[in-house]
Amino acid sequence: MTLVELALLIAAVSFAVLTGYLVSLLIQTRRTVAEAGDMLAKLNAELPSLVAELRSLSHSGNQLLATVHLVVEPVSELLHAAGEVGHTVQDVHRGIRHSGERLLAHAAGFGTGIKAAVQMLRERWRQGGTIPPPADRRADDQRRESVRVPSL
Numbered sequence: 001m002t003l004v005e006l007a008l009l010i011a012a013v014s015f016a017v018l019t020g021y022l023v024s025l026l027i028q029t030r031r032t033v034a035e036a037g038d039m040l041a042k043l044n045a046e047l048p049s050l051v052a053e054l055r056s057l058s059h060s061g062n063q064l065l066a067t068v069h070l071v072v073e074p075v076s077e078l079l080h081a082a083g084e085v086g087h088t089v090q091d092v093h094r095g096i097r098h099s100g101e102r103l104l105a106h107a108a109g110f111g112t113g114i115k116a117a118v119q120m121l122r123e124r125w126r127q128g129g130t131i132p133p134p135a136d137r138r139a140d141d142q143r144r145e146s147v148r149v150p151s152l
Contacts (some may be wrong), residue, residue, distance in 0.1 A: 001009075
């Protein structure tokens with residue numbers, strides 16, 4: 001066998017192997033395309049029912065959101081009104097507390113005045129047994145002011 005014949009033989013064997021490989025590849029591709037076609041046919045058969053189900057689900061979701069909106073809106077108004085009532089109660093509480101503080105301050109001042117008056121009456125009673133009339137008190141006050149020592 002000559003070199004040319006040997007090269008032709010190798011080329012023929014290579015071509016046969018390549019042809020066998022390509023034939024098996026084409027068969028496999030044909031099966032894959034057939035399976036893809038079957039799958040697309042099934043999808044086309046099931047797709048309308050899936051789309052209808054999605055539309056129904058979307059419609060139900062929209063109705064649910066509308067219902068929730070109708071329920072939440074009055075609750076929101078109620079909570080807003082409750083907040084306003086809370087502010088009003090806080091204002092009333094602040095006013096009552098302020099009035100109470102003023103009342104206690106006045107009562108404490110009144111109590112201190114009564115206590116001072118009682119103490120003065122006791123001292124006068126102990127000193128002489130009588131309480132001078134208001135005119136004498138004024139004279140006492142005037143005498144005290146005239147006797148004051150200037151401060152240094």
